[in-house]
Amino acid sequence: MTGPTGRTTITTSTTLIPEHTHDSTRKDPTMRGITRRRAGFVAAIGAATLLLTACAGNDAGGGEAAAPELELSDEPVTLSFTWWGNDTRHAITEELIAAFEAEYPNITIEPQYTDWAGYWDKLSTSVAAGDIPDIIQMDEKQLSTYASNGVLADVGTYASILSTEDFPEAVLDTGALDGTQYGVPVGINSYTIIANQDLLDQYGIEVPDDESWTWDEFIATAEEVSAASGGATVGTQSWGFEDGGLNNWLRQQGGSLFSTDGKVAATEEELSSWWQLLLDATAAGATPEPAATIEREAGGLAESFTATNASAFGPWWSNQVQALREASGQDLVALRVPSVEGAPDGWAYYKPSMFWSGSAKTEHPAEVATFLDFLANSEEAADLLLAERGVPANEAIREYITPKLDEVNQTVVGFLDDLAPEIGEAPAPTPPGGGAIETIIDQHTQQVLFGEMTPEEAAASFIEELQRALDDAAI
Amino acid sequence: MSALGELRRVKGQPVSRQRKQNKAAFLFLLPWFIGLALITIGPMVASFALSFTRYNLLSPPRFIGFENYVRMFEDERLHKALAVTFQYVFISVPLQLGLALLLAIVLDRGLRGLSLYRSAFYLPSLLGGSVAIAILWRQLFGVDGLVNVVLGWVGIEGQGWISNPETALGTLMVLNVWTFGAPMVIFLAGLRQIPVMYYEAASVDGANRRQQFRHITLPMLTPIIFFNLILQLIGAFQSFTQAFVVSGGTGGPVDSTLFYTLYLYQQGFTSLNMGYASAMAWLLLVIIAALTAINFWASKYWVFYDDQD
Numbered sequence: 001m002t003g004p005t006g007r008t009t010i011t012t013s014t015t016l017i018p019e020h021t022h023d024s025t026r027k028d029p030t031m032r033g034i035t036r037r038r039a040g041f042v043a044a045i046g047a048a049t050l051l052l053t054a055c056a057g058n059d060a061g062g063g064e065a066a067a068p069e070l071e072l073s074d075e076p077v078t079l080s081f082t083w084w085g086n087d088t089r090h091a092i093t094e095e096l097i098a099a100f101e102a103e104y105p106n107i108t109i110e111p112q113y114t115d116w117a118g119y120w121d122k123l124s125t126s127v128a129a130g131d132i133p134d135i136i137q138m139d140e141k142q143l144s145t146y147a148s149n150g151v152l153a154d155v156g157t158y159a160s161i162l163s164t165e166d167f168p169e170a171v172l173d174t175g176a177l178d179g180t181q182y183g184v185p186v187g188i189n190s191y192t193i194i195a196n197q198d199l200l201d202q203y204g205i206e207v208p209d210d211e212s213w214t215w216d217e218f219i220a221t222a223e224e225v226s227a228a229s230g231g232a233t234v235g236t237q238s239w240g241f242e243d244g245g246l247n248n249w250l251r252q253q254g255g256s257l258f259s260t261d262g263k264v265a266a267t268e269e270e271l272s273s274w275w276q277l278l279l280d281a282t283a284a285g286a287t288p289e290p291a292a293t294i295e296r297e298a299g300g301l302a303e304s305f306t307a308t309n310a311s312a313f314g315p316w317w318s319n320q321v322q323a324l325r326e327a328s329g330q331d332l333v334a335l336r337v338p339s340v341e342g343a344p345d346g347w348a349y350y351k352p353s354m355f356w357s358g359s360a361k362t363e364h365p366a367e368v369a370t371f372l373d374f375l376a377n378s379e380e381a382a383d384l385l386l387a388e389r390g391v392p393a394n395e396a397i398r399e400y401i402t403p404k405l406d407e408v409n410q411t412v413v414g415f416l417d418d419l420a421p422e423i424g425e426a427p428a429p430t431p432p433g434g435g436a437i438e439t440i441i442d443q444h445t446q447q448v449l450f451g452e453m454t455p456e457e458a459a460a461s462f463i464e465e466l467q468r469a470l471d472d473a474a475i
Numbered sequence: 476m477s478a479l480g481e482l483r484r485v486k487g488q489p490v491s492r493q494r495k496q497n498k499a500a501f502l503f504l505l506p507w508f509i510g511l512a513l514i515t516i517g518p519m520v521a522s523f524a525l526s527f528t529r530y531n532l533l534s535p536p537r538f539i540g541f542e543n544y545v546r547m548f549e550d551e552r553l554h555k556a557l558a559v560t561f562q563y564v565f566i567s568v569p570l571q572l573g574l575a576l577l578l579a580i581v582l583d584r585g586l587r588g589l590s591l592y593r594s595a596f597y598l599p600s601l602l603g604g605s606v607a608i609a610i611l612w613r614q615l616f617g618v619d620g621l622v623n624v625v626l627g628w629v630g631i632e633g634q635g636w637i638s639n640p641e642t643a644l645g646t647l648m649v650l651n652v653w654t655f656g657a658p659m660v661i662f663l664a665g666l667r668q669i670p671v672m673y674y675e676a677a678s679v680d681g682a683n684r685r686q687q688f689r690h691i692t693l694p695m696l697t698p699i700i701f702f703n704l705i706l707q708l709i710g711a712f713q714s715f716t717q718a719f720v721v722s723g724g725t726g727g728p729v730d731s732t733l734f735y736t737l738y739l740y741q742q743g744f745t746s747l748n749m750g751y752a753s754a755m756a757w758l759l760l761v762i763i764a765a766l767t768a769i770n771f772w773a774s775k776y777w778v779f780y781d782d783q784d
Contacts, residue, residue, distance in 0.1 A: 117724060121744045128532040145747070149533035291728070295618055295638035298723035436746050439725070446729045450640055472748060473531060 070160055070366040074106065077367045082112040082126075083137035084119035086323075088388065095384050100374050107367050109135075120435070127151055132359040134368050138183050140174065140352055141243070141435040145473060147182040148432045153358035156181040158369035163377060166396040174352045174426050183355025184376045187390020189317045190350055190419055191244045193218070193236075193338065194324060197331040199312045203228040210335040215277060218313070218338040222286035225312040235286040237305040237314035238293045240278050240445030243437050244351065245315050247427055248337050249274045251347035262431035262474070264467045271459035275448045279455065290449035297442075302327055318416060319353055319390040322408050334415045336422075346424020350416070353390030391416055433473025440465050526754035531747040543754035553755070555730050556738040559644060563734065564711040567648040572703055575655040579662035580692070593663065596656045603654030609720030613637055616646045637721055640731040647717050647732060658703040665699035666692070697778040705770055712763050715740070735759055 083093060090113050097109045112133055114122055120142065126132060132151060146152050155162060164172055164184060175183035193210070200207060205224050208217045222235025239245040247257050250266050253273075259265040281287045288296075288305065296303050301320065305311035307327035316324065318334055325332050339347065356375050358368045375381050376394060382401045385392070387409040392398040402413050430437070444462045447453035453461065526543055530536035547553055582592055602608045615621050616636035623633030636642045673691045682690070715736040718726060726733030726741070739759070743752030 124532040124744065124747060145531075146533065149531065151533055291635040291638040292618060293638075294728045295635045298613070298638075298721075298725075298727075433747075439741060439745055442725055443727070443730065446725075446727050450729045452640075452729050469746060472529070472746070 070158065070369060072366045072370065073364065076106050076108065077364050078108045078110055079134040079362075079364060079367055079371060080110045080112055081135040081371070082119075082123065082133040084114060084116045086115065088323075089113075092384055092386075092388055096375070096381055099380055099384065100371060103374075103380075104367075104370065107371070109371065130361075132361050134359050134362045134364065135371055136357045136359065137186075138355040138357040139435075140355070141430045141437065143175065143183055143355060143357070144177055144429055145432040145435055146357075147177050147180070148473075150360055152182045153360045153362065153365065153368070154180050154182065155184060155356075155358055155369075155372065158358070158365065158372065161366065161369035162373040166377065166394045168393075168395060170426060171350065171352065171393045174429070175355045177429060183357040184372060185352040185355055185393040186376075187319060187353040187387070188350040188393050188416065189319050189353045189390050190348065190416055191248050191337050192316060192318050192321075192334040192415070193336070194306055194314050194316045194321065194332050195335050196306070196309060196312050196328065197333055199229075199233055199309060199330070200225070203233070203312075205312070207335070210338075213336075213338045214340060215338045219277075219281045219284065219286045222281070222313055223284050226285045233309075234288045234305060234311045235313060236281070237296075237311045238278060238282070238287045238290075238445075238449070239315045240275065240448075241297055241442050243441055244317060245337075246271075246274060246441065247349075248347065251349070251424070251427070252340050252343040254344050256427055257437075258428045258431055258434065260428045262470065264463050264470065265428070266463065268456065268459040268463065271462055272455035275445070275455035275458055278445070279448060282449065290446075293449065294446065306332070317351070317353075318412050319387065321412050322387070322406075325408050334412060336419070344424075346422065348419055348422045349424055349426055350419075351426075352393060387412065431470050431473070433469045433471075434466070436469035437466055440469070522753040522756055525750050526757050528750040528753075529748075530750040530753075532749055533747070536750060539750070543751045544758075546751065547754065547758060552730065552733065552738060556726075556733045556735045559726075559731065559733050560712060560735040563644060563648060563651070563714070564708060567651040568704070568707045568711050570648070571652045571655045571707060572658055572700065574652060575657075575659035575703070576662050576696075576700070578655065579659045579666060580688075582659075583663060583666045593660065597660055598656065600654045600656035603650060604714075604716055606716060606720055608650070609717045612646060612650055612717070613721050638728055640727075640729040643722070643728055643731045647714075647721065650717055651711060651714070658707060661703055662696070662699055665696050669695045694779045695781060698780060701770070701774050701778045705767060708766060708770070709763055712759065 081093075081097070083089070085093070090111075093113065094111060097111060101107060101109060112122075123133075123136070127146075127149075136146075136152070138146065138152070143152075162184070164181070167185065171185050171188060172181070175181055175185050195207060203225055205221060205228060207221060218236070225233055225235040243257065246266075250257055250270055253270045255267060255270045256265045278287070282290065287293070288311070296305060301307055301323060304314065304324075306314035306316065307324050309328050309330055315337070321332060321334055337348070356372050358365070358372060362368050375385075377397065379397070379400055382392060382397045383404070386401060387405055391409075391413050392401060398413070402410065405413065440462060444453070444458045448455055448458045525536055527538060527540060528536035529539050529542075578596060582589055582596075586592060599608075617623075618633075618635040618638070620633075620636075622636065626633045634642070636646050669692065673695070674687055677687050677691060713736055714734055718732045718734040718737045719740070722728075722732045722737075724737075724741075724745075726737050735755070736759070739752050739755045742748045742755065
């Protein structure tokens, strides 16, 4: 804008276009315009940016290109690396980057991190702007969406640098779609019921053997806690706010959430019985009042009943045990998820906590492969990562790191090892668009808890909405 | 006469100098024009185009005709979002303006330390749309929040105001009413504009304070009321942050705080239906434009302009 005449300023201004459009994607979405003309267009700002820049970066199917010649450059190379997480994870990852950069002085890794809630907004807009991060921390629920839109590289083509031989095939396959490897699994998790042993001892409650306990026994035990504490402690936190619990329930019924051909496979009967169970447990006083549940849900892990020692049980993922223990300061133990009479063998499963993926559009595939190899296979990285991103999926690394873990994480590794004989085939992968389940599940559980929908109505509506999300993404 | 015309008519200056001045004016206006073109008109045109496409942000948009618009008719969550938004706007805006007018009249009586009060009342308007205030609201109206503590002093057992579907939207309305400072300051300015002679004449004729308010203040203030009404209506329709933060982005409990813009955001960025979200943005534009048009039409019947013959 400093041009001496109007004319030069105009020419300068045209070169500013991309910069402006990128900035507008980061605009605060408060949408408080004041003039009539601006009313209603704020969403459009983002949208237009995307249109203007869409041509720059997108042509689907880039991942299927022939295997690139992987040659490390001697020139300085900068790679962008994006992940979600909390402050602990950010600190660990910054250390990881420093360790890698020390080993490869010509490679600079540029970190881009945020929390889970903002991560997917940011990633999708970066992709739309043609600015895909070179290395992406990916979630199972989003993997197929990004892969099918040509965002992710086929890491199988990185084989000359990135070895995957220490990963069990079943675990590795969770990062593959139709035979193409789009992500290297980072850690494994299992769904668990976390029990607060201190609280249970305090009220003198005996927990049934978790190798054989049923939902009825679990809810009865939770009721006992609520009664014994005179309302000071609630039996168990509610479930129904994420897909892990639902997946377990469906598998216990012999069903599954999705079919292998990418449709919703859960039936109305399976779904309504799940919500009915929650309603019954709430009516019996085993779980908190709906309003209390909703309030805590919005507050995240730190404000949860489990973390604040306000409930004796709670459904969680196994990699959350450490954070919960740190918050609660009490003795929390991971138990198996209760089951039902006649559940098929192998309903329990390992879930990959996350994947390391690469951009299909990267200009430096060899360097990306090198960094991925460092993350997935090096003991140096493992020393820093420990079990913060889940118990390592790489078996050699897992063996190497287990003795170095603290007591809590060793128990988690032990829990997962004990589960191994009961583990069945992994659930069918989440189809493109399936990430919408997070919102859909939360919304329907609220409707059921507040009596706006019966479990039957919620089941029908759930299937319809989830299938529509898949259809939207498929076309 | 437009500002540019004024500029041109500067007397007694050589033409070349005027040209230079015009050039300077354009130069200074340029950043604004560029901003308007890039972040208002450009995106508007683009979003209109996108509203006829299926666009998931990850792949290029695909033309699908009017499908997005047709879908709005059967989208129950959209209808719910509209109901929530209308309820919010039509309850909180009149309350907010009423409170603003009341306080403006009180302040206009010439209290000592007027500027202090004015600033104190204006402050919430600056903060009200912020994330920090929304977080504060969540704490205030939580089960263990300050509101319940205070209620406890007078023996009322509170509840989780933001986690109860019956009351969640109410807490957001209170938040909006609380930001009455901006319209209040405009009302204050409006009150100052009313010529003192009217009041003098009225008191000579024996009109009491209430009659003066009813027959002088209120009519003279109608243009300001109208202006504030339009401004606040448009602002309220676009509210987003409060509901997003208070409900953790869900619009819950049970969609009771699902503002239109929040649902638009969920569609665009969570469900990656940017085409549908663009169509929704245009529906909101049409709704706001229609309401504003109705307002302007209705204003003929109640807004009084002093300078009319």
